Amino acid sequence: MPESNELTKPSPSRLVDVDGLARALSAFARERNWEQFHSPKNLVMALTGEVGELSELFQWMTEADSRVACSDPQRAQAVGDELADVLLYLVRLADVLGVDLNAAAVHKLETNAANYPVAKARGSSKKYTEI
Amino acid sequence: MPESNELTKPSPSRLVDVDGLARALSAFARERNWEQFHSPKNLVMALTGEVGELSELFQWMTEADSRVACSDPQRAQAVGDELADVLLYLVRLADVLGVDLNAAAVHKLETNAANYPVAKARGSSKKYTEI
């Protein structure tokens, strides 16, 4: 029965839904007359800045410490804020570019599955061009 | 009537839904025994790499050119792929950290609204600490 299949297995075309955030950010920018600043080029730089801040939170942690970074409530808040900043600029950037992030993610997952077959990629951190 | 309100105004608690993608990425990593590599520290570095690739696509464009970057189908594909790469690592990172990206985005939008009141921020690209 295809119907039950559709219920139990999520459609690959619904991996993410960022429409609500895209609309909220668009309204936020429009109200402040910020559309003039939100060129894709500028937004890529703003995204870079936020990834830099995220990187600063983790730069001196060991990998082991990074795995429990959010066990401390204060740090969890800081990490969540930086992740949100990255997400906000990413969604805004995709929106002004007219890119459908869900379709892009679906396509990329398919590419990754083709590039990294389980048999070859298992337990290896090598790039697909090297496996 | 709260009901009609709920219909016309999207709840702020549903800005993004990335659960499907998070599950797909978790399964992808588990099948390949990649969980050992996916420490938050490593994933932040991988995210940095993808933002670098995105930056390379836009580095020599003028702002005006960047606004129409996706009018060329080949470049639209390249841009979509890089945006997807950023999204994939961001969602994976939030997942291994146990961060709820929707809650983090909601919180950040509230902070931004407080930091950038329309009356003060209108038409200005200054940081909130300077306005």
Place this chain on the structure above:
Amino acid sequence: MPESNELTKPSPSRLVDVDGLARALSAFARERNWEQFHSPKNLVMALTGEVGELSELFQWMTEADSRVACSDPQRAQAVGDELADVLLYLVRLADVLGVDLNAAAVHKLETNAANYPVAKARGSSKKYTEI
């Protein structure tokens, strides 16, 4: 006469000299027992953080504004500080990795000259793989 040649044409083996800074940073780290934190991996993340801060200074500027960014003394100071931060981590990183930055720069200039012959690259911002 090789002597006059040496006077008029700078030797390619002396493009940069960062030894003084490398020594100063090494002593700075040793005095503070920071060598434990200065793994190349961590230093790459610290470098990322500083490039992010640099990016934040320029993200909302037009290209034209960026060309005169240092005409304002206060901004010149901020820009100089961020450039220095990037330089410090880059030199420290090369030092702990045992990479000779001058030799690496000489080699890279030669590669670039081969990849971008004047006749083909003139006036074009395309990557060498596309020209």
Place this chain on the structure above:
Amino acid sequence: MPESNELTKPSPSRLVDVDGLARALSAFARERNWEQFHSPKNLVMALTGEVGELSELFQWMTEADSRVACSDPQRAQAVGDELADVLLYLVRLADVLGVDLNAAAVHKLETNAANYPVAKARGSSKKYTEI
């Protein structure tokens, strides 16, 4: 005796000398009519791209592995190339901005020494605002 002093203690005003590289890069750009592309804003994005490539080399390494990354000749070459790319864009950026990297580095070292006194910073990776 000032002479012996000059021999044993390097002058703080000569931490780095990047003039040769700056001149080489300026000539390289001028010959290719690339000055039009080399706005500081664009160069910051190019620098971001190179730091991203550097990050990709280290993203899946453990810290311990990163410390010996250059013991493998092929990887040493790849790492040296990426470090050189970062250096080239950094020096070019400082040059078009008119920033004296040596003076900026001297100033930053002084700031760091004031922010991180040995007694307080010893063995700690905390930011100066937290110690």
